[in-house]
Amino acid sequence: xxxxxxxxxxxxxxxxxxxxxxxxxxxxxxxxxxxxxxxxxxxxxxxxxxxxxxxxxxxxxxxxxxxxxxxxxxxxxxxxxxxxxxxxxxxxxxxxxxxxxxxxxxxxxxxxxxxxxxxxxxxxxxxxxxxxxxxxxxxxxxxxxxxxxxxxxxxxxxxxxxxxxxxxxxxxxxxxxxxxxxxxxxxxxxxxxxxxxxxxxxxxxxxxxxxxxxxxxxxxxxxxxxxxxxxxxxxxxxxxxxxxxxxxxxxxxxxxxxxxxxxxxxxxxxxxxxxxxxxxxxxxxxxxxxxxxxxxxxxxxxxxxx
Amino acid sequence: xxxxxxxxxxxxxxxxxxxxxxxxxxxxxxxxxxxxxxxxxxxxxxxxxxxxxxxxxxxxxxxxxxxxxxxxxxxxxxxxxxxxxxxxxxxxxxxxxxxxxxxxxxxxxxxxxxxxxxxxxxxxxxxxxxxxxxxxxxxxxxxxxxxxxxxxxxxxxxxxxxxxxxxxxxxxxxxxxxxxxxxxxxxxxxxxxxxxxxxxxxxxxxxxxxxxxxxxxxxxxxxxxxxxxxxxxxxxxxxxxxxxxxxxxxxxxxxxxxxxxxxxxxxxxxxxxxx
Numbered sequence: 001x002x003x004x005x006x007x008x009x010x011x012x013x014x015x016x017x018x019x020x021x022x023x024x025x026x027x028x029x030x031x032x033x034x035x036x037x038x039x040x041x042x043x044x045x046x047x048x049x050x051x052x053x054x055x056x057x058x059x060x061x062x063x064x065x066x067x068x069x070x071x072x073x074x075x076x077x078x079x080x081x082x083x084x085x086x087x088x089x090x091x092x093x094x095x096x097x098x099x100x101x102x103x104x105x106x107x108x109x110x111x112x113x114x115x116x117x118x119x120x121x122x123x124x125x126x127x128x129x130x131x132x133x134x135x136x137x138x139x140x141x142x143x144x145x146x147x148x149x150x151x152x153x154x155x156x157x158x159x160x161x162x163x164x165x166x167x168x169x170x171x172x173x174x175x176x177x178x179x180x181x182x183x184x185x186x187x188x189x190x191x192x193x194x195x196x197x198x199x200x201x202x203x204x205x206x207x208x209x210x211x212x213x214x215x216x217x218x219x220x221x222x223x224x225x226x227x228x229x230x231x232x233x234x235x236x237x238x239x240x241x242x243x244x245x246x247x248x249x250x251x252x253x254x255x256x257x258x259x260x261x262x263x264x265x266x267x268x269x270x271x272x273x274x275x276x277x278x279x280x281x282x283x284x285x286x287x288x289x290x291x292x293x294x295x296x297x298x299x300x301x302x303x304x305x306x
Numbered sequence: 307x308x309x310x311x312x313x314x315x316x317x318x319x320x321x322x323x324x325x326x327x328x329x330x331x332x333x334x335x336x337x338x339x340x341x342x343x344x345x346x347x348x349x350x351x352x353x354x355x356x357x358x359x360x361x362x363x364x365x366x367x368x369x370x371x372x373x374x375x376x377x378x379x380x381x382x383x384x385x386x387x388x389x390x391x392x393x394x395x396x397x398x399x400x401x402x403x404x405x406x407x408x409x410x411x412x413x414x415x416x417x418x419x420x421x422x423x424x425x426x427x428x429x430x431x432x433x434x435x436x437x438x439x440x441x442x443x444x445x446x447x448x449x450x451x452x453x454x455x456x457x458x459x460x461x462x463x464x465x466x467x468x469x470x471x472x473x474x475x476x477x478x479x480x481x482x483x484x485x486x487x488x489x490x491x492x493x494x495x496x497x498x499x500x501x502x503x504x505x506x507x508x509x510x511x512x513x514x515x516x517x518x519x520x521x522x523x524x525x526x527x528x529x530x531x532x533x534x535x536x537x538x539x540x541x542x543x544x545x546x547x548x549x550x551x552x553x554x555x556x557x558x559x560x561x562x563x564x565x566x567x568x569x570x571x572x573x574x575x576x577x578x579x580x581x
Contacts, residue, residue: 012397016394020419020455024453109329118552119555122548235519286426
């Protein structure tokens with residue numbers, strides 16, 4: 001009793017520790033263990049070693065899906081890192097310099113964050129649909145009638161439509177993170193730059209960006225994890241199968257399809273190895289995320305140290 | 307200093323106006339369409355509105371059971387938020403305020419979760435929830451979402467570690483026990499950070515799609531995002547419901563956001579700077 005009494009922190013940490021361990025940490029280890037078995041989730045488990053991994057990379061039907069889905073996930077990440085991230089920095093700097101109307105802009109750009117994914121996909125339909133879409137109407141109004149397309153239904157555009165929706169809905173959060181980081185830059189630094197006579201954009205590139213580089217690195221890592229585990233938009237636009245020719249398929253959707261089947265969310269599968277192969281894909285995804293994410297844990301950890 | 311930073315940037319201003327007005331347009335356009343009957347939506351989308359009315363809203367509230375979905379969403383939001391705030395504050399206080407042997411190890415353990423999005427562990431979580439008999443029960447979603455403690459623990463630990471020790475000492479001298487000190491003194495002190503945690507977690511929980519999709523199967527248990535997807539899955543047949551459902555899921559929340567946008571955005575920024 002006195003041992004417990006002298007360690008009051010145990011009582012504070014324990015409840016959170018239990019819940020977190022049970023639903024956030026244990027599942028990862030359990031997934032690794034299940035991935036070494038042939039299992040449908042109900043019947044008998046058969047230990048098969050690394051057979052599932054071998055099959056994932058050698059069975060053409062599975063490997064083609066993996067390549068396609070991974071390619072799409074990487075595309076989303078590349079576009080986010082090369083287009084959305086710089087745009088977020090640019091917008092944050094405009095807001096930071098208190099451009100006229102900045103409160104309105106900030107609210108408008110951030111607001112899609114409060115809109116549920118199915119609604120955002122539906123808004124995509126309202127804008128880009130072939131028949132009822134506003135975008136085609138605008139093209140016609142500008143005399144570009146021959147350019148009208150059923151934008152949402154063209155497989156080649158599928159993943160770019162997904163990206164557009166992702167970008168529109170998510171651009172605000174990163175922007176606000178960058179804005180927050182910019183506001184932390186000390187006045188002395190900015191004033192020194194002003195005395196040096198640096199121009200508006202000169203200050204952006206030479207003073208502001210170097211000052212917030214840790215935040216930029218952090219955002220880049222978050223963008224990567226986000227892109228690699230993206231699920232909602234692809235599922236909503238293409239269903240579990242990933243759309244026509246799997247044109248909007250991504251890693252998390254591939255994983256979902258194998259684990260829980262093509263038809264209903266749960267129990268619709270007849271695959272005899274649904275859980276075994278599903279967790280195998282999850283473990284591959286985990287490795288892809290892990291390498292980069294480890295970096296983030298250490299960056300965060302070091303910040304609590306100082 | 308602020309005025310010196312200003313510069314005339316007409317092109318940038320134009321970009322911001324076009325972008326913001328586009329977003330505003332989509333919202334207003336959707337709201338306007340929600341007042342039109344289904345046949346007008348599909349056959350006369352851009353024609354002058356002849357029939358405007360609350361018919362779609364009535365259908366959504368009465369026939370489609372909107373308030374059931376709203377109740378489920380709210381139940382999950384408040385349940386998960388309560389657990390997250392309570393547990394993460396306690397954990398962070400335990401790690402940040404006390405000194406013990408495996409302190410940094412425990413903190414690192416809680417940070418690992420930053421690397422594991424819930425998707426990766428969903429198969430074992432599913433099996434666990436099934437064995438607990440919680441499938442198709444809102445509690446399953448509450449527990450799974452509330453277990454994502456990494457980010458809040460990280461934010462709050464930083465806060466408690468920096469808090470001067472005098473407050474703790476003086477509460478102790480006044481004869482307060484550990485729990486009283488925590489609830490009466492420490493928890494209120496952390497409220498700016500807790501607010502930030504609440505905002506960030508609320509956005510995540512309210513719009514959560516994946517976890518409810520896996521665990522909630524009957525319509526009576528589903529959340530608002532799943533309701534919208536039921537309508538948009540067969541969008542030609544359910545155009546009116548998709549429209550009015552989207553409006554009800556979006557517009558009230560956004561109006562609330564615009565009123566408090568300053569504080570909300572500040573809360574998110576606090577989380578971002580540290581995270």
